[in-house]
Amino acid sequence: MQGRLPIFIFALVMAAIPFVPGMPPFWIVLLDNIGLAALVAMGLVLLTGVGGLTSFGQAAFVGFGAYTTAVLTTAYGLSPWLTLPLSLLVSGLFAVLLGLITVRLSGHYLPLGTIAWGLGLFYLFSKLEFLGRNDGISAIPPLSIGAFKMLSPGSIYYAIWAGVIISAVLTMNLLDSRTGRAIRALRRGHVAAEAFGVRTPRAKLLVFIHAAVLAGLSGWLYAHLQRAVTPTPFGAHAGIEYLFIAVVGGAGYVWGGVLGAAIVVILKEVLQSYLPLLLPGSGQVETIVFGIMLVALLQLAPGGVWPWLMSLLPERSGGRKPDTSLKLDARPRSPGQSNVLLQVDKARKQFGGVVAVNNVSFDVQAREIVALIGPNGAGKSTTFNLITGVLSATSGSISVLGNKVDNAPPQEIVKLGISRTFQHVKLVPDMTVLENVAIGAHLRGQSGPVSSMLRLDRADEARLLAEAARQIERVGLGDQMHQLAGSLSLGQQRIVEIARALCVDPMLLLLDEPAAGLRHMEKQRLASLLRELRDGGMSVLLVEHDMGFVMNLADRIVVLDFGTKIAEGTPATIKTNPEVIKAYLGVAA
Amino acid sequence: MLFLVQDGITNGAIYALLGLALVLVFAVTRVILIPQGEFVTYGALTYASLASGQMPGTAKLALAMGIGAFAFDLFVARRALHARPVLKSFLANVVLPAIVLAVTLQIAAQKPPVAVCIALSLVIVAMIGVYLYRIAFQPLAHTSVLVLLIASVGAHLALQGLGLLFFGAEGQRGPAVLSGAFTAGALRFTGQSITVYAITIAFIVGLWLFFGLTLYGKALRATAVNRLGARLAGIRTTLSGQIAFLLASVIGALSGILIVPITTLYYDSGFLIGLKGFVAAIIGGLVSYPLTAGAALVVGIVEAFSSFYASNYKEVIVFMLLIPVLLLRSLAAPAVEEEKD
Numbered sequence: 001m002q003g004r005l006p007i008f009i010f011a012l013v014m015a016a017i018p019f020v021p022g023m024p025p026f027w028i029v030l031l032d033n034i035g036l037a038a039l040v041a042m043g044l045v046l047l048t049g050v051g052g053l054t055s056f057g058q059a060a061f062v063g064f065g066a067y068t069t070a071v072l073t074t075a076y077g078l079s080p081w082l083t084l085p086l087s088l089l090v091s092g093l094f095a096v097l098l099g100l101i102t103v104r105l106s107g108h109y110l111p112l113g114t115i116a117w118g119l120g121l122f123y124l125f126s127k128l129e130f131l132g133r134n135d136g137i138s139a140i141p142p143l144s145i146g147a148f149k150m151l152s153p154g155s156i157y158y159a160i161w162a163g164v165i166i167s168a169v170l171t172m173n174l175l176d177s178r179t180g181r182a183i184r185a186l187r188r189g190h191v192a193a194e195a196f197g198v199r200t201p202r203a204k205l206l207v208f209i210h211a212a213v214l215a216g217l218s219g220w221l222y223a224h225l226q227r228a229v230t231p232t233p234f235g236a237h238a239g240i241e242y243l244f245i246a247v248v249g250g251a252g253y254v255w256g257g258v259l260g261a262a263i264v265v266i267l268k269e270v271l272q273s274y275l276p277l278l279l280p281g282s283g284q285v286e287t288i289v290f291g292i293m294l295v296a297l298l299q300l301a302p303g304g305v306w307p308w309l310m311s312l313l314p315e316r317s318g319g320r321k322p323d324t325s326l327k328l329d330a331r332p333r334s335p336g337q338s339n340v341l342l343q344v345d346k347a348r349k350q351f352g353g354v355v356a357v358n359n360v361s362f363d364v365q366a367r368e369i370v371a372l373i374g375p376n377g378a379g380k381s382t383t384f385n386l387i388t389g390v391l392s393a394t395s396g397s398i399s400v401l402g403n404k405v406d407n408a409p410p411q412e413i414v415k416l417g418i419s420r421t422f423q424h425v426k427l428v429p430d431m432t433v434l435e436n437v438a439i440g441a442h443l444r445g446q447s448g449p450v451s452s453m454l455r456l457d458r459a460d461e462a463r464l465l466a467e468a469a470r471q472i473e474r475v476g477l478g479d480q481m482h483q484l485a486g487s488l489s490l491g492q493q494r495i496v497e498i499a500r501a502l503c504v505d506p507m508l509l510l511l512d513e514p515a516a517g518l519r520h521m522e523k524q525r526l527a528s529l530l531r532e533l534r535d536g537g538m539s540v541l542l543v544e545h546d547m548g549f550v551m552n553l554a555d556r557i558v559v560l561d562f563g564t565k566i567a568e569g570t571p572a573t574i575k576t577n578p579e580v581i582k583a584y585l586g587v588a589a
Numbered sequence: 590m591l592f593l594v595q596d597g598i599t600n601g602a603i604y605a606l607l608g609l610a611l612v613l614v615f616a617v618t619r620v621i622l623i624p625q626g627e628f629v630t631y632g633a634l635t636y637a638s639l640a641s642g643q644m645p646g647t648a649k650l651a652l653a654m655g656i657g658a659f660a661f662d663l664f665v666a667r668r669a670l671h672a673r674p675v676l677k678s679f680l681a682n683v684v685l686p687a688i689v690l691a692v693t694l695q696i697a698a699q700k701p702p703v704a705v706c707i708a709l710s711l712v713i714v715a716m717i718g719v720y721l722y723r724i725a726f727q728p729l730a731h732t733s734v735l736v737l738l739i740a741s742v743g744a745h746l747a748l749q750g751l752g753l754l755f756f757g758a759e760g761q762r763g764p765a766v767l768s769g770a771f772t773a774g775a776l777r778f779t780g781q782s783i784t785v786y787a788i789t790i791a792f793i794v795g796l797w798l799f800f801g802l803t804l805y806g807k808a809l810r811a812t813a814v815n816r817l818g819a820r821l822a823g824i825r826t827t828l829s830g831q832i833a834f835l836l837a838s839v840i841g842a843l844s845g846i847l848i849v850p851i852t853t854l855y856y857d858s859g860f861l862i863g864l865k866g867f868v869a870a871i872i873g874g875l876v877s878y879p880l881t882a883g884a885a886l887v888v889g890i891v892e893a894f895s896s897f898y899a900s901n902y903k904e905v906i907v908f909m910l911l912i913p914v915l916l917l918r919s920l921a922a923p924a925v926e927e928e929k930d
Contacts, residue, residue, distance in 0.1 A: 054735055101916050111621075111738070112871045113915045119864065120908035127901050236864075240742050247739045288754070291747025295725045295740050302732045 007169060014161045018154050029153045032225055034258075034265045035160035039218035041245040041257035042164075042171055043211030048243065049251030050175065051207040052187030053103060054111035056239040057118035061212040063125055063234030064091045065219025070137040070229045071130065080143050080224055084217075091216025092209050099208040103201065118239045126231035136230030143224045156225050163221060164258065167214055170453040171254050174210070177452035177461060178445045181435055183207055185428050191390055192426035194410040196419070196504065197443035206449055248297060250304025252430070259306050267293065321481065322434070322465040324473070328444050331417060331505040338402030341366055341508050341539050342418070347386050347396035349379075356382040358563040359396065364508060369530060369540045371550045374560035375583060380543040381423050383560070384510055387541075388420050389413040400508075415443060419504035421497035423512040423543070429486025433477060433496050436485045438468040440503030471499040476525060491517035495526070502533075509533065511542040515549050527553045551575065559583070591776060593893045599782045599851070601889020602789040603844045605882040607866025608873060609796060610837040612881055615870075616813035617833040619734050620726055623741045625841050625866065626859030627748035632714045632842025633849035634756045634856070637763035639697060639706040646755030647713050648686075648693040654720035655686040661723055682723075686716050703764060711842050718838020719831050721748075726834075727827055745860070752856035760853035766846065785847050792840065793882055805832060865892070865907060872914050 018028060040058050048054050068090045069083040078086075102113045126134050143150040143159060150156040174180050182203045185193040190200040223229050241264070249260020271286035301308050342364040349357040357379040364370050372380050385391040387398055392407040399405065400416045419440065427436045445464045447457030472481050475495050480488060485496060494514055501509055511530075515523050523546070530540055530553060544550045550557065551571040559567040559574060561583040567574060574580055607625060614622045631647050638645040659682035666674065689712055696705070725744045729737055767780030800806040812819040812829040820826055841863075845854065848862075869888050873881030888907060895906040 048735065054738075101912060112867070113911060115864070116868060116871070116908045116911035116915075120905050120912075123902070123904040123908070127905065243735075244739050244742060247735060251735070285750065285754075287750035288747045291743040291745070291750065294743030294746070298732075298736055298740050298743070299728045302729065302736050 007165065011161075011165050014165070015158070018157060025152075025154065028157055030265060030269060032153050032157055032160050034261045035157075035164045036218045036222050036225070037242065037245055037261035037265055038164050038258040039167060039221075040215045040242045041249065041261050042167055042254055043214035044242055044246040045249075045251060045254055045257040046171060046175070046183070047207050047211040048246060049253070049256070050187065051183050051204065053204060053207065054243070055114040055208075055211070056111055056236070056243060057098070057114035057121070058211065058215045058242045059234045059236075059238035060118045060121040061091045061095065061215035062219035062222065062238070063121065063229075063231070064094055064212075065216030066223040066229045066234070067125065067131055067137070067219075068216075069220050069223045070140050073141050074137055074139060075130075080141060080220075084220055087220040088213050088216045091212045091219070095209045095212030096205070099205045099212075103204040103208050115236065115239075119236050122231060122235040125234055131231075134231060136228060138228040140223050140227045140229070142227060150224070153225065156221070160221050160225070163217055167217065168254050168258065171210070171214075173455055174449060174453045175254070177449075177457055178438075178442060178447050178464060179203070179206070179449045179452050181431070181439050182442060184431055184435075185439055188426065188428050191410075192422065193439065195388060195390070195414060195422075196440050196500070197411045197414045198439070199411060210449075244294065248294075248304060250306030250308075253304070253306045253310075256304050256306030259309075260304070263305060322462065322469045324466050324469050326463045326466040328441065328463045328467040328505075331444060333417070333507075338399075339366060340364075340399075341368075341401065342387065342541070343399040343402070344383070344387065345397045345399070347383065347398060348394045349382055349386055349391060350394045355563050357386065357393075360560065360563070360565050361396075362558045362565065362568060364539050364541050366507075366539060367534055367537060368555050369534050369542070369553055371554035371557045372541065372543045372560065373545070373547075373550060373557060377562070378560040379563040380560055381512055382563075384420065384512055384543065387413070388418065388510065414504055417504070417507040418510065419501040419506040419508075420510035421494065421501055421512055421514060425490065425493045425497060427485040427493055427496060427500075429484060431485060432482050433472060433485050433488070433499075434465060434468055434481045436496060437472055437500045437503055438464050440471070440500035441467050444503075444505065468499070468503055471502040472496075474502065475499045475529060489517070491519070491522060494518070495522075498526075498529075507538060509538060509540045511540060511544075513543055513545065515544055515546045523549055593897055594890055595776055595782070597890030597893035598886060599785050599889070600892060601869075601886035602785050603848055603862070603885075604866045604869045604888050605885030606789055606792055606840050606844045607863055608869035608881040608885045609793065609878055610840040611863075611866055611870045612873065612878065613796075613809075614833045614837045617809050618722075618726060618730070618737075618830045620737045620741055621734070622837055623738075623745040623860075623863065624721065624748050625837060626861070626863030627745060627752060628714055628718060628838045628841025628859070629845040629848075629862050630752055630756075630854055630856055630859035631717065631748075631845070632710050633763065633845030633854045634752070634761055635710040635713055635842075636706050636846045637761040637849050637854075638756065639693075639701060639709060640703065640764050641761075642698055642700040644694065644697040645710075645713070646751075647717065648690045650751060650755070651713050651716040651720070652683075652686040652690050654717060654724060655682040658682045658720040658723040661728070682720065689713060689716065703766060707766070707846055710846060711839055714842035715835055715839050718834045718841075721838075722830050722834035727830060730826070730830065749857055749860070752859075756856050758856065760855045760858075761849065762853050763846070763849040765850040781847075781850050788843065788847065789882075792843075793878065796836075796878065809833065861904075868907065868911055871911060 017023065017031065040062060044055065044058060065087040068087040069080060072078045072083045072086060073080055098117055102110055125131055131137065143156060150159060175184065182193060182198040183206070185198065186200060186203055193200055245260040245264045246257050248263055249258070250256030268286070268290060271289055275286050275289060340363050344363065345361050346359045347357055348355070348359050360383060372383065374380055382391065386393050389408050389410040389412065397404055397406050400418065405413060405416065441464045444467070445460050447460045451457045469481060472478060475498055477492060477495055477499065480492065485493060488496065494517060498511065498514060515526060518526060527549060534540060554571055557569065557571055557574045558565060559580050566579045566583060567577045569577070607629070611622055611625055614620055635645040635647045659678055662678040662682065663675065693709060721744060725740055726737065729740055765781045767784045771778055800810055808819070808824045809829050809832060811822065811824055812826050816826055819829070848854065865888055866885065869885035870881050872884035888910065891910055892903060892907050896903045899906065
């Protein structure tokens with residue numbers, strides 16, 4: 001695994017810092033605070049930067065962690081080590097509760113929703129009797145190992161930074177796994193991820209819980225560092241500040257969270273201790289300067305400081321090629337009641353008054369390439385969306401192997417062995433080709449988030465990546481395997497989508513304009529690949545505008561015009577069909 | 590009972606105004622305007638200071654921010670400096686706030702009449718709003734909602750700190766815009782609350798006319814729907830942003846002036862008031878003006894009742910009001926979103 005060495009060195013440096021002679025104790029306090037903030041920011045990196053879910057409410061989860069241990073250690077005399085799992089559990093449980101309500105919110109509702117419950121919980125902390133109201137809870141026992149009590153900032157320092165480094169490693173492990181790929185695909189909309197079986201609401205809830213547990217850990221450490229808790233550090237301003245830390249550091253990067261915490265904590269400290277010397281008299285000058293610097297920093301580096309720093313380092317070579325000899329189990333096949341692979345029967349889709357697909361019927365047999373053609377706006381892509389469950393049909397039915405699949409969600413359709421590409425490429429541009437394609441094999445892996453974090457998923461993971469690499473080589477993009485998907489040409493990105501669809505081990509492949517943007521040679525290669533797939537037992541349904549490509553490739557052609565099927569037959573009969581000629585060229589005057 | 594409803598409606602009307610402004614700014618610029626609360630306090634405290642014969646620091650701030658905005662304009666145009674746009678920018682960003690500052694300095698000590706105080710406060714805060722957009726948000730117009738939001742937080746912190754500097758930690762109250770009162774049945778209507786209702790209704794109707802009938806209003810709506818498309822159609826999106834901020838700051842300042850005779854405002858009161866406008870805006874879905882106005886009334890009434898029956902949990906109840914609303918929304922319309930960023 002690449003990148004382990006720098007982390008190890010970082011851990012050694014952090015461990016050595018307190019032993020530096022003449023180190024001011026005050027700096028250790030600062031480092032403690034940085035570590036606490038970094039834990040929360042790291043959760044936000046996963047939640048906001050990677051998963052695309054903005055939360056202002058993280059401070060409330062810190063509060064859950066802190067108050068849980070405060071109440072249990074003072075009122076019930078439990079050992080702090082016993083309250084650690086309980087603190088994490090309470091944060092996690094509240095995350096489930098709030099997450100179930102909020103993560104399904106789309107777009108801007110989510111951050112706003114988190115502000116609302118963040119504030120509400122803050123007021124709750126400061127009003128509840130058993131949490132000590134505004135005075136909070138004091139006299140919390142310190143962490144201790146045997147007779148050694150972590151009373152000083154220098155001794156709890158190790159607990160805090162061990163927490164930070166372990167959490168960072170676990171988080172990075174999670175991101176570099178089957179579950180991690182699903183999480184990283186969330187930010188780019190969920191249609192593509194769901195088409196390969198990712199249950200997006202579940203993935204969102206998962207990152208929400210992960211972030212909350214990290215915040216809870218920070219709260220638990222905070223309570224034992226301060227040995228007292230008050231509601232103030234868990235309010236709306238704190239929640240905003242954590243988000244700010246993540247954005248300043250670089251919201252997409254785990255270490256960006258740590259760097260952001262360092263920048264913000266030190267900046268605030270410097271401003272608080274030196275500004276009054278420069279501008280004596282008035283308080284709160286540091287807030288003003290802090291606010292202004294924040295805006296200035298964003299204008300200079302909107303992407304955050306970490307990616308900017310990384311871009312200064314020399315480019316590293318790509319990762320290793322996976323061992324393609326590993327085999328992945330074939331997708332379990334369900335017995336069908338019919339030999340007809342796909343049967344579309346009077347499918348109809350209305351958007352308000354517009355009939356996009358008007359009672360269209362056709363079928364796809366085994367080992368067959370069927371093309372769906374028609375002028376722009378004929379309803380081809382809508383038909384695809386009906387088959388794959390992205391849209392639900394207004395009426396009519398769709399059966400796979402004789403079983404009706406009416407209005408099944410995309411995640412169920414892909415389990416039946418129907419996989420697809422998209423007319424507008426839906427790859428994750430900041431993931432490599434290999435990682436993008438591996439999303440296609442999502443359903444063929446088993447590892448969950450916990451085993452990914454602990455790296456127990458490596459055998460499973462290696463098989464998934466091997467399958468992805470095999471499919472990438474099959475479509476002829478082996479040399480681009482470790483490039484970022486966004487750096488490829490549009491034509492190549494379409495081919496990557498085909499490789500991703502092949503990772504499903506499908507029986508029917510739905511291709512939406514696969515040849516668009518390809519050069520002549522590439523089109524010929526694609527055609528021969530599709531023939532090869534058909535001869536291997538797969539069926540293909542494709543939408544395409546390139547008539548030469550379609551006529552040479554397809555066994556059968558279905559023609560749509562204004563949502564209605566106007567013709568069906570072999571390429572030779574379609575070429576001479578007067579209805580089709582009329583639809584494409586208009587009637588001769 | 591009834592007086593609680595009345596109280597709630599008065600507060601709710603203010604939240605409605607603020608909610609409208611938030612929706613407007615968000616729709617046009619994608620900025621979630623956290624400094625909206627500062628526009629409220631600046632408006633209120635500038636008005637209160639002027640009315641008590643003190644010189645408000647906001648007038649100086651307007652000039653300073655104007656100079657900053659002018660510097661940004663100069664920097665952007667540094668490759669091709671033409672006399673006309675530079676002069677125009679100089680007049681709008683430096684000369685105008687300088688004149689306002691001079692006028693304020695002249696008349697502040699003489700305790701000007703209420704109408705003059707209101708006009709002056711509105712102008713000062715409006716300038717701050719427009720310059721704020723130029724300095725903080727216009728350079729970030731192309732970035733994500735998240736980055737804009739963090740910038741918005743930065744602006745809020747800076748403005749709130751400045752508020753403490755200008756107005757001190759003491760709360761202030763201002764003179765009523767309209768004094769006098771009458772009773773109708775069991776209810777007592779003060780001139781102030783009548784003014785609040787009248788101005789809220791006037792603003793809602795005014796905004797509706799502005800967006801429905803004027804070219805600028807339509808341009809703003811176009812920008813809200815599709816930035817790129819609006820630009821291609823020849824709409825200057827920076828102008829739309831400026832108009833949105835102008836409206837938001839005027840609405841904010843006006844709300845502040847309307848409430849400062851009813852409740853004591855401190856330099857940091859704006860944040861919470863703004864957030865409640867926010868709650869209304871969210872309930873309204875950040876898109877619908879009438880829904881936002883209705884929601885604001887509900888928020889105001891719930892707040893009035895909870896402060897009477899469970900004053901300790903007033904804020905908890907108001908903010909938790911959102912949860913069932915969000916729940917309903919997420920159940921009613923499962924998230925269908927595509928191609929963000």
